[in-house]
Amino acid sequence: MKMGKVGYKVFCMNKSIEQNTVTIKPIGFDKDARDMGFPLRGRIAKTEIDDLNNDGFPDMVIYIFSGPNAETGTVYAFASDQNKTMVPFALPDVMLDGKLKEGYKGHDEFQLLEGKLMQQFPIYKPDDPKDKPSGGKRIIIYTVLPGPSGGFQFKVMRTYDIK
Numbered sequence: 001m002k003m004g005k006v007g008y009k010v011f012c013m014n015k016s017i018e019q020n021t022v023t024i025k026p027i028g029f030d031k032d033a034r035d036m037g038f039p040l041r042g043r044i045a046k047t048e049i050d051d052l053n054n055d056g057f058p059d060m061v062i063y064i065f066s067g068p069n070a071e072t073g074t075v076y077a078f079a080s081d082q083n084k085t086m087v088p089f090a091l092p093d094v095m096l097d098g099k100l101k102e103g104y105k106g107h108d109e110f111q112l113l114e115g116k117l118m119q120q121f122p123i124y125k126p127d128d129p130k131d132k133p134s135g136g137k138r139i140i141i142y143t144v145l146p147g148p149s150g151g152f153q154f155k156v157m158r159t160y161d162i163k
Contacts, residue, residue, distance in 0.1 A: 002027060023035055044064055047062050061117065075119075
């Protein structure tokens with residue numbers, strides 16, 4: 001994936017939902033930029049490239065799904081630091097936010113919209129069966145901001161429920 005002459009090459013065999021190895025190779029970065037490799041729980045479903053932090057350099061997101069039926073999604077992001085290095089950061093877990101986790105049982109969908117990340121998922125009421133959520137949908141829009149100790153973080157910009 002490239003934006004102009006700069007981008008990322010992602011390698012992952014996606015063999016097991018339990019564990020995979022991912023390697024990310026920067027393309028068009030400074031000659032000192034290094035590949036990044038790490039273990040991953042889940043499978044990569046998709047990758048996208050955009051300028052998430054509005055610095056004029058391309059950043060990448062990887063959409064990952066895990067769980068028994070690959071129903072739980074998350075996002076790993078890699079920001080370009082002036083095409084010198086990659087700075088990794090991840091989407092915060094919905095289950096750690098008391099307001100957002102209400103009715104959450106996975107089945108996430110993600111997409112980038114003009115540098116913002118959108119997550120949506122069905123809302124389950126307490127008596128809903130696994131395959132029939134009846135509470136509508138929750139949409140969360142994230143922006144990327146500098147992190148408290150350097151790097152970057154996804155920050156909730158707006159949320160709304162659709163009945």
